[in-house]
Amino acid sequence: xxxxxxxxxxxWLKLAAFxxxxxxxxxxxxxxxxxxxxxxxxxxIGYLPITDAAPLLVAHQRGLFAKAGVGVEPPRMFRSWAQxxxxxxxxxxxxxxxxxxxxxxxxxxxxxxxxxxxxxxxxGSGLTVQNDITRVEQLGGKTVAVPFWHSIHNVVLQDLLRAxxxxxxxxxxxxxxxxxxxxVMAPSDMAPALASKQIAGYIVAEPFNAAAxxxxxxxxxxxxxxxxxxxxxxxIFMHERDLTNRPExxxxxxxxxxxxxxxxxxxxADAAKLLSKEGAGHYTPHASDLLRRVLAPTADESAQYAKxxxxxxxxxxxxxxxxxxxxxxSYTEELIRRMRTTVIEGDASFIKTxxxxxxxxxxxxxxxxxxxxxxVGGLKSFGLPESFTREETIAI
Numbered sequence: 001x002x003x004x005x006x007x008x009x010x011x012w013l014k015l016a017a018f019x020x021x022x023x024x025x026x027x028x029x030x031x032x033x034x035x036x037x038x039x040x041x042x043x044x045i046g047y048l049p050i051t052d053a054a055p056l057l058v059a060h061q062r063g064l065f066a067k068a069g070v071g072v073e074p075p076r077m078f079r080s081w082a083q084x085x086x087x088x089x090x091x092x093x094x095x096x097x098x099x100x101x102x103x104x105x106x107x108x109x110x111x112x113x114x115x116x117x118x119x120x121x122x123x124g125s126g127l128t129v130q131n132d133i134t135r136v137e138q139l140g141g142k143t144v145a146v147p148f149w150h151s152i153h154n155v156v157l158q159d160l161l162r163a164x165x166x167x168x169x170x171x172x173x174x175x176x177x178x179x180x181x182x183x184v185m186a187p188s189d190m191a192p193a194l195a196s197k198q199i200a201g202y203i204v205a206e207p208f209n210a211a212a213x214x215x216x217x218x219x220x221x222x223x224x225x226x227x228x229x230x231x232x233x234x235x236i237f238m239h240e241r242d243l244t245n246r247p248e249x250x251x252x253x254x255x256x257x258x259x260x261x262x263x264x265x266x267x268x269a270d271a272a273k274l275l276s277k278e279g280a281g282h283y284t285p286h287a288s289d290l291l292r293r294v295l296a297p298t299a300d301e302s303a304q305y306a307k308x309x310x311x312x313x314x315x316x317x318x319x320x321x322x323x324x325x326x327x328x329x330s331y332t333e334e335l336i337r338r339m340r341t342t343v344i345e346g347d348a349s350f351i352k353t354x355x356x357x358x359x360x361x362x363x364x365x366x367x368x369x370x371x372x373x374x375x376v377g378g379l380k381s382f383g384l385p386e387s388f389t390r391e392e393t394i395a396i
Contacts, residue, residue, distance in 0.1 A: 042071030046093030049284035059260035123225030124321035142200035147241035149344035252284035261323035268296035
C-alpha cells in the first residue's frame with residue numbers, strides 16, 4: 001500500500017501545484033493557445049473507468065453526439081482524478097466528468113475558467129470495509145482510503161466518522177481508538193489493499209464496492225446515497241471559453257449527455273454491457289455482470305442492504321446509481337458549507353472565503369441543461385418534480 005499511497009500523494013501535490021498561482025498560469029496559457037487554433041474542436045472526452053462515466057460513454061457509443069450534430073473523438077481513459085484534471089486544464093480534453101468538490105476547488109482555488117453545465121449522475125458510491133466490520137465505530141484506530149481529497153466521498157466519510165465519535169486525521173505516529181487515518185488512493189488499488197488488510201476500508205465510486213463484494217474481500221457498510229439523498233457525485237465540467245464562444249457546441253454536447261442519461265435509466269442492463277470490457281468500445285476493464293450488479297441490481301440484491309444497514313432509509317427508494325442532469329443550487333451551496341469542515345492535505349483556505357449562494361451561481365451554467373431537459377419532456381422524464389429547486393436531505 002505504501003507505494004500506492006505515495007504515488008497518489010505525489011499526483012495530488014503535483015496537481016495542487018498546477019492549480020496554484022505559479023502552476024495554473026502557464027497551463028491556462030497553453031490551453032488558451034490551443035483553443036484559439038481550434039475554434040471548431042470536436043468533443044474530446046476524458047474519463048475514469050468507473051460507472052460515473054456512463055453518460056459520456058453511452059453518448060459516444062450510441063452516436064448521440066453525432067446525432068446532436070457535433071463531432072467527437074474516441075474517449076480518453078485516465079487512471080486517476082489528478083491525471084484527468086491535468087489533461088482538462090491543458091486543453092487535451094474538453095468535456096469531463098469530475099467529482100463535484102473538485103470543480104469547486106478548480107474554479108475558486110485554482111482559478112480555472114470552467115463551469116459545471118450539468119450533473120452527470122447521483123449516488124453511485126459506498127463505504128466498503130473488511131468483512132468483520134459491522135459498525136462505523138469499529139473503524140477507530142484504522143486507516144480508510146478516499147479517491148481524492150476534494151470528493152463527495154471524503155465529505156460524507158468525515159461526516160459519518162464525526163457523527164460516530166471518531167476524528168479523521170491525515171497523519172499520526174500512533175492512532176488512538178478514536179482516530180481514523182485517511183489516505184488518498186486510486187480506485188483500482190483499493191480492493192487489493194483491502195484484501196491484504198493494509199486498509200480497513202475505502203469509500204469510492206462503483207463498481208469498486210461491488211468488486212469487493214464479488215471477490216468476498218469486503219462488505220458495504222453504507223451507501224453514500226443513504227446519507228445524502230440523491231447527492232451529485234460527478235458533474236459535467238466544460239471550459240468557459242466553449243460556453244461563451246461556442247454556445248451551439250455546448251448546447252449539442254449537453255443535449256447528447258441528457259439523452260444518454262435518459263437511455264441509461266431506461267436500459268440499465270444494456271448500459272452495463274456497453275460499458276464493460278466485453279462491450280464494443282472496451283471502455284472499462286470491468287465485467288458486464290459486475291456492472292449489472294450496480295446499474296441493474298435485482299430486487300433480492302437490493303433488499304439485502306436494508307438487512308445489513310447499508311441502507312437505513314429504505315423509504316427514500318434510492319437507486320444504487322441514478323442519472324439526472326439538473327444541477328440544483330441547494331446542493332452546491334450545502335456542499336460548499338460542508339467542504340469548510342472537511343480535513344484535507346494542502347491549503348483549502350479559499351473555501352472559507354466563499355459565499356455559498358454566490359459561488360453556486362458562478363460555478364454553474366444551467367442554460368444548456370434547461371434547454372436539453374425541455375427537449376425530452378422536462379424533469380418528469382427523470383421521475384422528478386417539475387421544479388428547479390429542492391431541499392437537501394442529509395441523515396447521518
